[in-house]
Amino acid sequence: MSTNRRLIETHQQAVRSLLTPVFKRLRAATPDSVAVDSPELLGRVVAMEVTTAIPLPPFDNSQMDGYAVRAEDVATASPSLPVTLTLGFTTAAGDSQLTHVPGTASPVMTGAVIPLGADAVVPVELTLPPRFPKLNRRGEPDPTGNVDIASAAPAGQFVRKRGEDAPSGAPILPAGTRLTPTRVGALAAAGCTTVQVLPRLRVLLCSTGDEISQVSEPTQASEPSQLEIGKIHDANTPMLAAALREAGAEVDTLRCGDQAGALQEALASVSASYDLIITSGGISAGAFEVVREAFAPLGAEFLSVAMQPGGPQGLGEIVLPGGAVPAVCFPGNPVSAFISAECFVLPLLREYAGLPAERPRVQRQLAHDTSSPLEKHQVRRGRIEADGRVSLSGPGSHLLSELALADVLVQLPLGQDSFLENTPVETWRIND
Numbered sequence: 001m002s003t004n005r006r007l008i009e010t011h012q013q014a015v016r017s018l019l020t021p022v023f024k025r026l027r028a029a030t031p032d033s034v035a036v037d038s039p040e041l042l043g044r045v046v047a048m049e050v051t052t053a054i055p056l057p058p059f060d061n062s063q064m065d066g067y068a069v070r071a072e073d074v075a076t077a078s079p080s081l082p083v084t085l086t087l088g089f090t091t092a093a094g095d096s097q098l099t100h101v102p103g104t105a106s107p108v109m110t111g112a113v114i115p116l117g118a119d120a121v122v123p124v125e126l127t128l129p130p131r132f133p134k135l136n137r138r139g140e141p142d143p144t145g146n147v148d149i150a151s152a153a154p155a156g157q158f159v160r161k162r163g164e165d166a167p168s169g170a171p172i173l174p175a176g177t178r179l180t181p182t183r184v185g186a187l188a189a190a191g192c193t194t195v196q197v198l199p200r201l202r203v204l205l206c207s208t209g210d211e212i213s214q215v216s217e218p219t220q221a222s223e224p225s226q227l228e229i230g231k232i233h234d235a236n237t238p239m240l241a242a243a244l245r246e247a248g249a250e251v252d253t254l255r256c257g258d259q260a261g262a263l264q265e266a267l268a269s270v271s272a273s274y275d276l277i278i279t280s281g282g283i284s285a286g287a288f289e290v291v292r293e294a295f296a297p298l299g300a301e302f303l304s305v306a307m308q309p310g311g312p313q314g315l316g317e318i319v320l321p322g323g324a325v326p327a328v329c330f331p332g333n334p335v336s337a338f339i340s341a342e343c344f345v346l347p348l349l350r351e352y353a354g355l356p357a358e359r360p361r362v363q364r365q366l367a368h369d370t371s372s373p374l375e376k377h378q379v380r381r382g383r384i385e386a387d388g389r390v391s392l393s394g395p396g397s398h399l400l401s402e403l404a405l406a407d408v409l410v411q412l413p414l415g416q417d418s419f420l421e422n423t424p425v426e427t428w429r430i431n432d
């Protein structure tokens with residue numbers, strides 16, 4: 001066993017240095033043009049500032065169903081001394097602008113253009129009686145009758161001014177903004193039909209091992225297993241693909257057995273299409289370490305990080321016929337693979353995708369005593385108890401079901417091997 005282990009922070013820095021040029025290149029690349037109504041848009045990052053070509057709102061409009069008036073015509077109105085005004089033509093949302101006749105009340109619906117010459121709106125509830133009479137729109141016979149206005153309306157009351165949300169030419173989304181549903185709405189309101197977004201990071205996720213590569217179809221959980229002894233279902237490909245996609249990447253997958261030549265061959269034909277290769281398995285001290293055997297001669301480095309799980313790691317730019325591609329290699333144990341992704345790669349991807357890089361971090365007390373290797377940073381899985389303290393599951397890196405039901409990853413720092421009940425520890429929220 002190597003004792004020359006790299007600190008977790010040093011390896012984080014090494015992975016960051018490997019991937020920084022990739023993100024820099026993607027930020028400078030031709031952006032993708034994506035339609036505003038495409039399901040593809042959600043979660044993408046705006047490549048350049050978006051401005052609105054029109055004022056928002058585009059015209060003065062009513063905030064209420066009521067009557068557009070001139071403020072001066074209703075200045076003295078009150079419930080005990082209403083002001084009676086002649087009914088004018090009605091404007092509904094979507095109608096073009098009418099001209100307001102001084103001394104009259106022009107019925108307007110919410111969103112309707114304020115008639116030219118009116119400057120305030122009296123809600124229908126503040127008229128007597130508090131409901132609309134028969135109304136006439138443009139093209140219909142001239143309206144007849146009056147309305148009693150029971151409240152004064154200062155100029156501007158319930159008028160949503162043209163451009164008050166964003167004037168014409170104003171920036172609505174700065175470059176680097178991640179597109180959420182509200183931002184998609186703002187783009188649509190401004191009349192944008194397409195938006196320029198940063199290209200996604202394209203990842204080839206490669207899971208290795210004879211034990212997974214020869215299993216054809218997974219059996220239903222409810223049926224007796226069809227697995228031959230020695231084979232297992234491939235958990236890492238779906239899990240890591242989901243984690244990478246959640247962090248904004250575009251992911252293709254490749255499964256490969258334990259033959260280094262076959263892995264090199266498979267990568268040679270596809271590598272040019274990817275910004276990053278992630279591998280799982282085949283990197284520790286065994287006799288058949290396919291990733292180590294295939295990648296070390298191509299330029300990757302394999303080493304040991306002072307952490308558990310996730311001790312064995314690999315990284316480097318590997319040189320393939322299609323060009324050099326950065327590769328980050330995780331150990332095969334599923335919990336090790338997930339925690340490696342959480343510690344070394346996902347924060348960088350989230351940062352590029354405009355997401356918070358770090359999982360929400362909170363100090364919590366341990367619900368019981370525990371121990372951890374003195375010379376390693378241990379990442380345990382925990383459940384939050386009703387009293388807010390955290391209970392740990394076993395340390396084994398094969399315990400995927402326990403990881404799947406954990407609330408937090410619990411950080412037990414290097415240099416301490418015994419942790420008493422109620423010791424405060426840093427926790428990272430997962431599985432939300």
Ligand SMILES: Nc1nc2c(c(=O)[nH]1)N[C@H]1C(S)=C(S)[C@@H](COP(=O)(O)OP(=O)(O)OC[C@H]3O[C@@H](n4cnc5c(N)ncnc54)[C@H](O)[C@@H]3O)O[C@H]1N2
Binds near residue numbers: 207211212280332334
């Ligand atoms: N003599 C030593 N043996 C081991 C060491 C060591 O330092 N010296 N390190 C151990 C640690 S820690 C880990 S972690 C593993 C890492 O091994 P590999 O990265 O080479 O991974 P594999 O041997 O290929 O697989 C490990 C384990 O995970 C299962 N696995 C692999 N791929 C998948 C998958 N896609 N889905 C589900 N499970 C997977 C595999 O069957 C093995 O059980 O090495 C220790 N050994």
Ligand code: MOO
Binds near residue numbers: 307310331397
């Ligand atoms: O470090 Mo391994 O990643 O514990 O299981």
